[in-house]
Amino acid sequence: MAIQAVRGMKDLLPPEAPKWRFIEATAREVFGSFGFSEIRTPILERTELFARSIGEETDIVSKEMYTFEDRSGDSLTMRPEATAGVVRAFLENKLYAVPGPHKLCTIGPMFRHERPQKGRLRQFHQLDCEILDDAGPQGDAELLVMAAHLLERLGVRQVTLVLNSLGCPECRPVFKQQLQDYFAGRQGGLCEDCRRRLATNPLRVLDCKQEGCKEISLGAPLISGSWCESCGEHFDQVKRLLTQSSVTFETDPKLVRGLDYYTRTAFEFKTTQLGAQDAVGGGGRYDGLVEALGGPATPAIGFALGVERLALLLEDRPEWQQGPSLFIAALGDEPRDWAFGAAQELRRAGIWVEMSAAATSLKAQMRRANKLGASRVLIVGGEELKAGIAPLKDMANGEQEDLPLDQIVDRLKAAGA
RNA sequence: GUGGCUAUAGCUCAGUUUGGUUAGAGCGCCAGGUUGUGGCCCUGGAGGCCGUGGGUUCAAGUCCCACUAGCCACCCCA
Incomplete structure (x- = not known):
C-alpha cells in the first residue's frame, strides 16, 4: 500500500x-x-x-x-x-x-x-x-x-x-491520610495498580473500575467529609x-x-x-x-x-450542504467562453457560481448541477447569446423564466444569493 | 501497553466453514432511453495486486505466520 x-x-x-x-x-x-x-x-x-x-x-x-x-x-x-x-x-x-x-x-x-x-x-x-x-x-x-x-x-x-x-x-492531605489508613488494612483485595496508587495517589483508587477495588471503595471515607x-x-x-x-x-x-x-x-x-x-x-x-x-x-x-x-x-444539518446559487449550462464554444467570463463577474459580486469546463450534453450538465445542489441553472446556447435572453431554471420547483443576460447579477442578488 | 474481533469495488457488505473455471450484490459513478433540460423509472457500461509480506499446496479471496490499520474492552482521558 x-x-x-x-x-x-x-x-x-x-x-x-x-x-x-x-x-x-x-x-x-x-x-x-x-x-x-x-x-x-x-x-x-x-x-x-x-x-x-x-x-x-x-x-x-x-x-x-x-x-x-x-x-x-x-x-x-x-x-x-x-x-x-x-x-x-x-x-x-x-x-x-x-x-x-x-x-x-x-x-x-x-x-x-x-x-x-x-x-x-x-x-x-x-x-x-x-x-x-x-x-x-x-x-x-x-x-x-x-x-x-x-x-x-x-x-x-x-x-x-x-x-x-x-x-x-x-x-486534601488529611483526606489522603485517611484513605491510606483505610486501604492499608485492606490491601489484599486491591488490584496491582491500586496497591501502587496507594502510595502515589490514593484518590485514584476510588476511581478504579476493578470489581474488588470498587467493593472496598464502597466503605472508604468520602472527600466531602474532609x-x-x-x-x-x-x-x-x-x-x-x-x-x-x-x-x-x-x-x-x-x-x-x-x-x-x-x-x-x-x-x-x-x-x-x-x-x-x-x-x-x-x-x-x-x-x-x-x-x-x-x-x-x-x-x-x-x-x-x-x-x-x-x-x-452532532447530527448533520441541511444548511451545511448548501450548493451553488447558480450553475451555468453552456452549449457550444462561444456560449462557454461567455459563461466563463460571466461566472467571474458573478463571483466578484460574491455569488457562488459553477459551470462545467467540458463540452458535455445539456443533460449531463443538468445532472451535474443537480448533484452540486445548485439552486438555479442558466441555460445558454448560441441563440440565447445572440438574443441576450436565456432561460433561468429554478431547480427546486422546475420552473423556468426568461432572463435578460445583463440582469443576472441583479436578479440573483434580489433572490438573496 | 494488554486481550479480543475485523480487513473483498468509491461506500455497505456476500463469498472464507468443506481451497478448484472469467470474485458477486445493493448504493454511488458514467452513458443511453429525449436535436437543448436534473431528480423518479428502464437499459447498458466502467470500476477489484480480495490490507501488505511471507509460507503450505498441483492450485489460496478461502488454510498458517508476521506486519500494518480499524473496531471493542482494559488502562486512561477530550
Missing part, C-alpha cells in the same frame, strides 16, 4: 468539515460573549513544562507523550493538553501585569500516544478555556455555565455535568450559582481527575452515547499551578471540550 497517515491521526474530509466549522464558530461566539480572548500557543513545548505541571506520575506524562530530542538536543514534547502552554505563555508574556481575571481560550490539536478507538485519536482537538487570577466560586460557575451554554447552542443532548471538589492543600470550611463553602457557592443559572448537574464524591494540578472544583461532562469514551469535556480549578511554574500566586480554573467527541454527538 501507499503511504498511510500515522496511526491515530485522521484526515478531516470535506463532507465532515462544515460540522467542525460550526462547532468552532459557535464556540468562538459563545466564548466571546463571556469575554474570553483567543490565545494561540505553540504545539511544541519543553518536556519539562508538562512534567512539572501535569505530574510525573500521571499516565499522560509517564506513558502517553510524544517526546523527542530536537537537533540541538533539547527534549521537546507535543502538547498533550492546553493548560500548561497557556499558563507558560501567561507568565512569559507577563500578562499578569494587568489586573485579572484573565479569560483566555484556545482551539487546536493535542497529542497523546494511546491506543486509538472511536472518539480517541492520537491527534485530537480541544476547545479550551482558562480563567486566570480568579479565586471565587463565581469563576467556577461562570465557566461551567458557559460550557453548558455552548453544549446547548450546539444541540448536544444527553450530556451530564458531574461535579466534585478535590479539596485544597489544607484539607473538606475544610472554606472548601466546603466554595463548593456550596458553585452549586448554588449553577442552580440559579438552571444548569443541571450531579455530584460524585469519587470523581477524580488525572492531572496532579487540580484543586477544589473538578468536573466532567459525561455522555452515555460514546461507549467507553464517555467524557466530552472536563476540567477543574488549579489554584497552585501558576505559582508552581514560577509565577505569582494565581488561582485559576479551566476546561477543555473534545471536538471529535462533540462531532460524534
Whole structure:
C-alpha cells in the first residue's frame, strides 16, 4: 500500500468539515460573549513544562507523550493538553501585569500516544478555556455555565455535568491520610495498580473500575467529609450559582481527575452515547499551578471540550450542504467562453457560481448541477447569446423564466444569493 | 501497553466453514432511453495486486505466520 497517515491521526474530509466549522464558530461566539480572548500557543513545548505541571506520575506524562530530542538536543514534547502552554505563555508574556481575571481560550490539536478507538485519536482537538487570577466560586460557575451554554447552542443532548471538589492543600492531605489508613488494612483485595496508587495517589483508587477495588471503595471515607470550611463553602457557592443559572448537574464524591494540578472544583461532562469514551469535556480549578511554574500566586480554573467527541454527538444539518446559487449550462464554444467570463463577474459580486469546463450534453450538465445542489441553472446556447435572453431554471420547483443576460447579477442578488 | 474481533469495488457488505473455471450484490459513478433540460423509472457500461509480506499446496479471496490499520474492552482521558 501507499503511504498511510500515522496511526491515530485522521484526515478531516470535506463532507465532515462544515460540522467542525460550526462547532468552532459557535464556540468562538459563545466564548466571546463571556469575554474570553483567543490565545494561540505553540504545539511544541519543553518536556519539562508538562512534567512539572501535569505530574510525573500521571499516565499522560509517564506513558502517553510524544517526546523527542530536537537537533540541538533539547527534549521537546507535543502538547498533550492546553493548560500548561497557556499558563507558560501567561507568565512569559507577563500578562499578569494587568489586573485579572484573565479569560483566555484556545482551539487546536493535542497529542497523546494511546491506543486509538472511536472518539480517541492520537491527534485530537480541544476547545479550551482558562480563567486566570480568579479565586471565587463565581469563576467556577461562570465557566461551567458557559460550557453548558455552548453544549446547548450546539444541540448536544444527553450530556451530564458531574461535579466534585478535590479539596485544597489544607484539607486534601488529611483526606489522603485517611484513605491510606483505610486501604492499608485492606490491601489484599486491591488490584496491582491500586496497591501502587496507594502510595502515589490514593484518590485514584476510588476511581478504579476493578470489581474488588470498587467493593472496598464502597466503605472508604468520602472527600466531602474532609473538606475544610472554606472548601466546603466554595463548593456550596458553585452549586448554588449553577442552580440559579438552571444548569443541571450531579455530584460524585469519587470523581477524580488525572492531572496532579487540580484543586477544589473538578468536573466532567459525561455522555452515555460514546461507549467507553464517555467524557466530552472536563476540567477543574488549579489554584497552585501558576505559582508552581514560577509565577505569582494565581488561582485559576479551566476546561477543555473534545471536538471529535462533540462531532460524534452532532447530527448533520441541511444548511451545511448548501450548493451553488447558480450553475451555468453552456452549449457550444462561444456560449462557454461567455459563461466563463460571466461566472467571474458573478463571483466578484460574491455569488457562488459553477459551470462545467467540458463540452458535455445539456443533460449531463443538468445532472451535474443537480448533484452540486445548485439552486438555479442558466441555460445558454448560441441563440440565447445572440438574443441576450436565456432561460433561468429554478431547480427546486422546475420552473423556468426568461432572463435578460445583463440582469443576472441583479436578479440573483434580489433572490438573496 | 494488554486481550479480543475485523480487513473483498468509491461506500455497505456476500463469498472464507468443506481451497478448484472469467470474485458477486445493493448504493454511488458514467452513458443511453429525449436535436437543448436534473431528480423518479428502464437499459447498458466502467470500476477489484480480495490490507501488505511471507509460507503450505498441483492450485489460496478461502488454510498458517508476521506486519500494518480499524473496531471493542482494559488502562486512561477530550
